[in-house]
Amino acid sequence: MSRVVLVSNRVLDLRKAAQAGGVAVALADIVRTRPSLWFGWNGEVKEQEAEAVERDGRIVTIPLTPSEYERYYLGYANSVLWPVFHNRLDLGQFEAGYFEQYVGVNRRLAALLQPMLRHDDIIWVHDYHLIPFATELRKLGVGNAIGFYLHIPFPPWQTFMAIPEHEQLARGLAAYDLIGLQTKADVSNLIDYMANGVFGSIVPDGRIRLFDRLVRVASFPIGIDVADFAKAKRKGSLVQGRDMSRIIGVDRLDYTKGLPQKFKAFGQFLEKNPKYRREVVLTQIAPPTRENVEAYLDIRQQLESLAGSINGRFGELDWVPIHYIHRSTPRRRLADIYRSSRIGMVTPLRDGMNLVAKEYVAAQDADDPGILILSRFAGAAEEMREALIVNPYNIDGMADVIRIALEMGLSERRDRHKALMTAVEKSDVLAWCRSFLAALARVPGGPDDPASWQQPSKPIQAALQKLQHSGVRQTLGEGRAETATLQGS
Numbered sequence: 001m002s003r004v005v006l007v008s009n010r011v012l013d014l015r016k017a018a019q020a021g022g023v024a025v026a027l028a029d030i031v032r033t034r035p036s037l038w039f040g041w042n043g044e045v046k047e048q049e050a051e052a053v054e055r056d057g058r059i060v061t062i063p064l065t066p067s068e069y070e071r072y073y074l075g076y077a078n079s080v081l082w083p084v085f086h087n088r089l090d091l092g093q094f095e096a097g098y099f100e101q102y103v104g105v106n107r108r109l110a111a112l113l114q115p116m117l118r119h120d121d122i123i124w125v126h127d128y129h130l131i132p133f134a135t136e137l138r139k140l141g142v143g144n145a146i147g148f149y150l151h152i153p154f155p156p157w158q159t160f161m162a163i164p165e166h167e168q169l170a171r172g173l174a175a176y177d178l179i180g181l182q183t184k185a186d187v188s189n190l191i192d193y194m195a196n197g198v199f200g201s202i203v204p205d206g207r208i209r210l211f212d213r214l215v216r217v218a219s220f221p222i223g224i225d226v227a228d229f230a231k232a233k234r235k236g237s238l239v240q241g242r243d244m245s246r247i248i249g250v251d252r253l254d255y256t257k258g259l260p261q262k263f264k265a266f267g268q269f270l271e272k273n274p275k276y277r278r279e280v281v282l283t284q285i286a287p288p289t290r291e292n293v294e295a296y297l298d299i300r301q302q303l304e305s306l307a308g309s310i311n312g313r314f315g316e317l318d319w320v321p322i323h324y325i326h327r328s329t330p331r332r333r334l335a336d337i338y339r340s341s342r343i344g345m346v347t348p349l350r351d352g353m354n355l356v357a358k359e360y361v362a363a364q365d366a367d368d369p370g371i372l373i374l375s376r377f378a379g380a381a382e383e384m385r386e387a388l389i390v391n392p393y394n395i396d397g398m399a400d401v402i403r404i405a406l407e408m409g410l411s412e413r414r415d416r417h418k419a420l421m422t423a424v425e426k427s428d429v430l431a432w433c434r435s436f437l438a439a440l441a442r443v444p445g446g447p448d449d450p451a452s453w454q455q456p457s458k459p460i461q462a463a464l465q466k467l468q469h470s471g472v473r474q475t476l477g478e479g480r481a482e483t484a485t486l487q488g489s
């Protein structure tokens with residue numbers, strides 16, 4: 001079995017990864033269960049460029065310098081790519097000159113990783129921080145199969161073209177053999193961009209020819225560890241003391257998550273339905289992230305002010321309508337909160353997938369399940385059709401859907417939950433990992449491509465190289481010649 005080399009912006013301690021949830025759990029699972037190496041930033045910022053640190057032979061991390069943290073992480077990744085990929089061109093800081101350091105960090109990381117690579121490793125790079133990573137590896141002579149997975153949405157092609165460096169980013173994407181996206185809509189956006197923005201064309205085997213390379217683009221919807229959430233327990237004590245219905249929201253405090261719209265819709269629901277006052281609470285868990293980026297300060301202030309005004313307007317001595325918790329909650333407790341909530345409200349303005357939607361469904365009691373309200377702009381809406389699908393920009397419409405969810409009968413709730421659970425189980429996190437890695441191993445020239453089975457061992461390669469240099473024609477490697485041209489360019 002080939003070794004899998006995972007490269008992601010953040011690498012977590014394996015024990016902490018289990019508690020963190022989401023993708024970190026999946027990656028940590030790969031590292032535990034098959035030959036692998038996980039490489040990336042350890043989350044620390046140090047004055048001087050420091051050496052990579054290795055742990056257990058499987059985890060290799062480096063700290064960033066203050067300037068790299070400012071310009072690569074907070075800057076280009078989170079103040080240019082994140083807003084643009086979520087359709088927020090107005091927040092993109094295009095003139096700040098962050099691109100050079102974005103590429104610089106990718107170059108430095110690639111140079112650190114390259115000496116650790118083996119000829120048959122398959123390399124899986126994650127997310128928007130690392131788009132140029134494969135180009136930098138290719139420049140160092142790495143011919144291995146390299147896959148890229150984008151966890152966030154790919155925007156409409158004209159939006160992407162607004163990024164001044166869009167063509168360099170496209171060249172970065174073309175250096176991969178496989179690009180995985182969350183949804184079919186993302187695949188369609190990326191292919192539209194490749195065709196209209198940088199003259200890519202589809203070849204007969206379905207790959208895209210782009211800047212003289214061939215790349216496969218496909219959707220691999222990410223999932224969760226279903227069993228982990230199915231262990232959840234309903235706890236009455238989690239809802240303000242008496243029999244009351246809870247609506248739960250769990251989102252990083254990010255302007256893409258539609259939190260002000262959710263609060264306004266709940267306020268509107270209370271306004272229109274006085275009989276539900278004192279009967280329903282909205283609990284919003286919104287742990288802080290990227291607090292050093294200005295747009296994140298704005299959203300925090302906006303949310304605190306909205307929660308204050310709705311609670312001030314409707315609240316009673318024994319009932320606070322909105323519980324707003326700006327802290328992280330332990331993962332174990334999250335599952336119990338999901339199960340104790342009548343409604344899961346997941347209403348981002350734009351989201352690659354949204355794992356909370358899947359976690360909420362997996363944590364429900366199949367005999368008496370709650371209802372998921374889901375934004376049509378979350379990637380999850382492509383698979384989770386039996387949720388109550390809403391437009392988060394339509395506040396009044398969302399207010400009505402809250403009432404519909406609260407009044408839905410048991411049999412409809414069960415039917416919807418059953419169908420949703422089937423979808424969540426079908427594409428769980430294991431299926432996601434396996435399908436991506438299998439597709440990457442199959443790319444022409446990858447370890448499962450019959451053409452590469454003839455690849456000579458290292459000593460033979462060295463001998464062949466000597467012969468080649470002395471002018472003797474290499475015959476054994478001929479079968480791979482075409483693939484090598486495509487991959488190496």
Ligand code: GDG
Binds near residue numbers: 019222285356
């Ligand atoms: C990106 C894409 C895509 C949240 N608060 C707490 C907590 N969480 C956990 C949730 C969930 C994860 O964090 C969040 O995942 P999401 O999918 O909702 O969103 P992003 O963080 O934006 O992730 C997204 C994802 O990548 C995967 O590809 O779905 O579209 O934006 O697992 O449960 N966990 C704990 N305490 C909290 O307070 N323990």
